[in-house]
Amino acid sequence: MTVDIAGTVEPGYERVADAFERAFDGRPTMGAGLTIRVGGRRVVHLWGGLADERSRSPWQEETASVVFSCTKGLMSILVARLVQDGLLDYEAPVARYWPEFAAAGKGDVTVAQLLSHRAGLSALREPLTIDQLVDWDHATSLLAAEEPLWQPGTGYAYHAVTHGWLAGELVRRTTGRSAGQYFAALAGDHTSGAWIGLPDAAASRVAHLQASDSQVEAGEELGEAPSPWTALAMTLGGALPAQLVTPDGGFNDPRIRAAEIPGAGGIATADALSAIWSATVTETDGRTLLDDATLDAALIPMSEGEPVFPSPAPWPRWARGFQLDSEARRYLGDASFGHDGAGGQVAFADRDAKAGFAFVTNWMEAGDDRATRIVDAFRASL
Numbered sequence: 001m002t003v004d005i006a007g008t009v010e011p012g013y014e015r016v017a018d019a020f021e022r023a024f025d026g027r028p029t030m031g032a033g034l035t036i037r038v039g040g041r042r043v044v045h046l047w048g049g050l051a052d053e054r055s056r057s058p059w060q061e062e063t064a065s066v067v068f069s070c071t072k073g074l075m076s077i078l079v080a081r082l083v084q085d086g087l088l089d090y091e092a093p094v095a096r097y098w099p100e101f102a103a104a105g106k107g108d109v110t111v112a113q114l115l116s117h118r119a120g121l122s123a124l125r126e127p128l129t130i131d132q133l134v135d136w137d138h139a140t141s142l143l144a145a146e147e148p149l150w151q152p153g154t155g156y157a158y159h160a161v162t163h164g165w166l167a168g169e170l171v172r173r174t175t176g177r178s179a180g181q182y183f184a185a186l187a188g189d190h191t192s193g194a195w196i197g198l199p200d201a202a203a204s205r206v207a208h209l210q211a212s213d214s215q216v217e218a219g220e221e222l223g224e225a226p227s228p229w230t231a232l233a234m235t236l237g238g239a240l241p242a243q244l245v246t247p248d249g250g251f252n253d254p255r256i257r258a259a260e261i262p263g264a265g266g267i268a269t270a271d272a273l274s275a276i277w278s279a280t281v282t283e284t285d286g287r288t289l290l291d292d293a294t295l296d297a298a299l300i301p302m303s304e305g306e307p308v309f310p311s312p313a314p315w316p317r318w319a320r321g322f323q324l325d326s327e328a329r330r331y332l333g334d335a336s337f338g339h340d341g342a343g344g345q346v347a348f349a350d351r352d353a354k355a356g357f358a359f360v361t362n363w364m365e366a367g368d369d370r371a372t373r374i375v376d377a378f379r380a381s382l
Contacts, residue, residue: 004048009046015380020359024048027212032049032059039282071265071339076298106120108152113152114167121159132239133261139165160233165263195267209245214366219242220242225311273358298320298321300320322337333352343363344361345361
């Protein structure tokens with residue numbers, strides 16, 4: 001299949017461009033963007049395919065897409081910056097900043113445990129409607145009052161959506177700003193193509209999401225998981241479809257895109273994501289977001305191995321909110337940290353390479369290796 005690819009590639013990174021082009025094979029309605037920075041400088045900046053298969057409109061340089069759980073990585077950057085600025089302490093109880101959170105035996109849960117999926121709040125016992133999903137106060141009040149699903153700190157389970165509300169309420173309590181507002185203030189010019197809570201003025205820039213057969217099948221298999229909490233973590237009892245998108249629903253719904261849902265609802269261009277991650281490890285466009293001491297503390301491994309609710313291996317690894325290199329998600333190596341997202345999104349930084357990487361796509365697949373092959377090509381190019 002021939003797909004129109006545009007952009008720039010520095011000499012030495014041609015194999016990355018080849019891997020990006022191969023990602024479109026057999027996917028005639030896919031669109032995607034890829035940007036890689038090394039030492040703060042773009043070395044790969046590519047885009048191609050379709051932003052909307054219904055109108056056949058092409059993916060442009062400024063096209064953004066929902067990045068799903070890559071948003072958790074952005075929230076982890078925000079929390080790390082608050083730690084760096086002395087407003088949060090990873091070892092402190094969450095209740096120091098959010099007193100209501102101490103309810104139902106959660107008074108000793110630390111910020112580090114909360115970020116690393118160890119707080120016992122991976123799902124809500126009360127099913128949510130879409131109206132409740134987009135109501136920040138409703139969701140965070142439920143989480144503050146909820147009894148943990150397991151003893152906090154004794155194990156982990158992926159907080160697929162609730163993670164964003166938990167981290168975001170810490171941001172709100174310590175800064176007086178919502179997660180989206182603080183993100184915009186911290187990331188500065190980088191957020192010209194990245195949002196937590198999409199403004200109306202940017203709505204036309206966002207790609208239409210498509211669920212492939214494998215994405216639909218993965219959603220169907222959620223109902224067959226050994227624990228019902230696994231499906232509830234993803235769907236919140238009906239607020240979201242199991243495959244996360246339908247032609248007009250889920251994360252294609254304008255109400256959901258406009259809301260601040262920082263566990264899964266961030267929207268960004270590959271270029272903006274790459275710049276933000278690059279700025280965590282090296283000066284990028286005149287700014288550096290995190291220092292080495294903060295990264296040392298933020299990247300202490302916290303959760304790995306088999307989770308509380310059984311799921312098939314391989315399993316991911318997490319530090320304090322950041323996803324680490326593992327068999328389940330390969331980055332460049334041990335110096336990498338970031339977060340992937342449903343359907344194939346990947347964004348990360350690497351401390352050794354001083355790199356920021358972002359691949360975003362509107363063609364959602366479960367278990368695909370598009371980004372992995374691009375990362376492999378990037379590793380081989382360094």
